[in-house]
Amino acid sequence: MGDWMTVTDRGLSSESKSISQYTSEIKMSPSSLYSQQVLCSSIPLSKNVHSFFSAFCTEDNIEQSVSYLDQELTTFGFPSLYEESKGKETKRELNIVAVLNCMNELLVLQRKNLLAQENVETQNLKLGSDMDHLQSCYSKLKEQLETSRREMIGLQERDRQLQCKNRNLHQLLKNEKDEVQKLQNIIASRATQYNHDMKRKEREYNKLKERLHQLVMNKKDKKIAMDILNYVGRADGKRGSWRTGKTEARNEDEMYKILLNDYEYRQKQILMENAELKKVLQQMKKEMISLLSPQKKKPRERVDDSTGTVISDVEEDAGELSRESMWDLSCETVREQLTNSIRKQWRILKSHVEKLDNQVSKVHLEGFNDEDVISRQDHEQETEKLELEIQQCKEMIKTQQQLLQQQLATACDDDTTSLLRDCYLLEEKERLKEEWSLFKEQKKNFERERRSFTEAAIRLGLERKAFEEERASWLKQQFLNMTTFDHQNSENVKLFSAFSGSSDRDNLTVHSRQPQKKPHSVSNGSPVCMSKLTKSLPASPSTSDFCQTRSCISEHSSINVLNITPEEIKPNQVGGECTNQKWSVASRPGSQEGCYSGCSLTYTNSHVEKDDLP
């Protein structure tokens, strides 16, 4: 701002104040030029400009006005109107081109300004309309507010009225209640009065009756009589007896007899009912026991607080059953026991049923994941493998095809053979077709194999489960027979140290998968027994079983392991004591995983050693 002030000051030098003021007004700052224009109304400005132009330049002051303009323009950053002066003293000449350029630029500026002005005006209009809209909105909202306020007041009023009404109704209710109370009191008093009156009336009536009775009866009414031809005999044929104390006593006796009979009859009925119920109870109990006893083993395994007592109860009850005759003696003594035991059993049954329910729901939830998780993995692996094989086969087929084609193509090149080409081609085609069908068949076979494999995998899962159970039992046994092993262990440990480096993972796994067949053979620690066993080995079921299992597993395991089996068997048949031992070991389940105990580890290793031997 300060700069411009100085400019205007400079410009003020010879001009009239009004002009300078005007210019200063207009050109306060270039940045605020537009805004100033926007702010100022355009019409007075143009007027002013017009009047200013009419007065600005005359014949006399051309020079001055030109210089002034030059000054002004230079201050605005335009090129000077004068030509570059050669010397200081020489008078500068007006450059027409520059003037025109300036003019043009000014005009362009002017146009731009006008455009901007227009824009601003339209914006202004827009804003104005917006403003109007907002104002109308505002007024509308205000109205709404007013109406809602009024409504609220109305509602409040209504609420008040309703509250008033409610209060009134409460009052009325209270009044009614009071009324009811009063009426009830009245009714009660009336009732007592009525009863009282009734009693009085009845007394009067009784008095009258008495009187009447006296009157009627004392008159010795001749009419009251029975006219009968002759008296008839009693229905029972007996004669009437005199009324005496004896008869009274007899009547009493009879009455009590009747009552007693009735009670006896009822007691009998109740006894019968009781007996029936007892029978039912007994039967129920028996059934419960029979139902619960097969589960005895299961609950034992479960870590349940109640199971221990439960089983003892069951046993107790079983003992109790034999004393059934006790039931008939008296219910009193047995009742509590009986009901308790029944209750307990019932509880077991209930919990069992609940458990079953839970299991069922679980199964429903989980589907069949539980067992199949592992087998599915295997299955997937195997399918992958098979698919790979198929892929390979396909590739092979493709290459063969390519080769054939190439052959054909090369044949084509030969002109002499070109004649024969057609017939060859046909032959070839047929051959190819045959091959194709062969491949297809192969593919089918592969597919079948795959399917069979999946089945085998499932079977394997089951087998594994069974095996694991067996293993557990075997382990138990092994632990029991631990002491007998110890001798062997000491021998085998040495072997282990010698061949520790060449342990074969594959073999390990293979052995781990084979189910245990002859655990007892190992448990026998004496070498005499061992030798006997080896002799009978080829014929013994243990080896054949083992072979079977191996072959079964072979689908699963890699081929090189498969190849080993016959080799293994051969030395066995011929083998000395050392191999015998290994064999017995190999057929043992304890030799898997190699982490159960030292002995198992050594056994696996001894097996490995044997692999290396031949």
Add this chain to the structure above:
Amino acid sequence: MNFSEVFKLSSLLCKFSPDGKYLASCVQYRLVVRDVNTLQILQLYTCLDQIQHIEWSADSLFILCAMYKRGLVQVWSLEQPEWHCKIDEGSAGLVASCWSPDGRHILNTTEFHLRITVWSLCTKSVSYIKYPKACLQGITFTRDGRYMALAERRDCKDYVSIFVCSDWQLLRHFDTDTQDLTGIEWAPNGCVLAVWDTCLEYKILLYSLDGRLLSAYSAYEWSLGIKSVAWSPSSQFLAVGSYDGKVRILNHVTWKMITEFGHPATINNPKTVVYKEAQKSPQLGLGCLSFPPPGAGAGPLPSSESKFSLQTLKPVTDRANPKIGIGMLAFSPDSYFLATRNDNTPNAVWVWDIQKLRLFAVLEQLSPVRTFQWDPQQPRLAICTGGSRLYLWSPAGCMSVQVPGEGDFAVLSLCWHLSGDSMALLSKDHVCLCFLETEAAVSTACRQLGGHT
């Protein structure tokens, strides 16, 4: 099903003898005794005035004819027609007369219930019992005929006296905790006495034969109470019908309520069979229409709808004895079924299965049910509505029979024969026997009739 000829009758007085051999009916002042099988008149007795009440003695040897207006009772012997006996109550008057169970004593209640006179036919002795209570059912005998219970009123208090019937000795006398005793009833086994209070208060008391209070039961208060009471023939259940339209069944062990049977106007249970009598063009002539007859006349039809509404009466509550509540209830002889009638649905009979304790069937008739009675031998219910039809219900189904004859035979009442083979249908002044099954009996009866007339 066959029908006999119609006979004349007055005052609906017609009764089978307890042994089932005879049928006694009254025509004005004459008493006619017929053979049940042949319907031949065996005896004809002439009384001194119009007979108002007849009753057979338990051994079927005597018939009592009461003429209340004259205060007279005449007794006739079947074995000795010339034998006669006349009891005159003189100026004391007579309002009720009944046999004692031994058939040798007659109990006459004098006017104003001043006393009960016990007349013996064996000796000249006369006994008086004072202070009998004037109530609906004040005298009751045990089924074996040994004991009689009598409601008494002394000093504005209710008492019950138990007499030994053989020598009319007072066995027990005790006061009952009732405001205004209305009825007493022995259980069929004769060991429990049910005593119920006036309809203003729901209260039923059960006393042992020796006068001990066994139990008291009250379903509710401040409303009209018991309207009817019935023991099951097995003495196992006591059905209590009350003004609230419910039947409550009490058991004989704890005397507590086992269940209550409501009688709603709409039946929702689809298991319940509803028979509704349909009005069709009147069909004349003899014949029995067994259900379901194709294209039959008016006959009860089962409704297939799951919901069934019964016709109800709006009771007039500002009058005495309003027509609401269970007015009639009866157990079948085998105690398996209970038939009830709610008085504000007078056209309907409700049959309840007591074994399963649920509603078994509902029969809605076109007109109000007059009487229903169970066959003494089997669960078969006979119903009459004052029209010319007889309705029979059994668990197998329902049927209606038009009573033949000139004009309408409006069946006002009925009573079963002991054997359950026949029943007497009573109209205002005629009686007609209805034979149900035994063909032989029917044929003989018809032949005899033919020969007779």
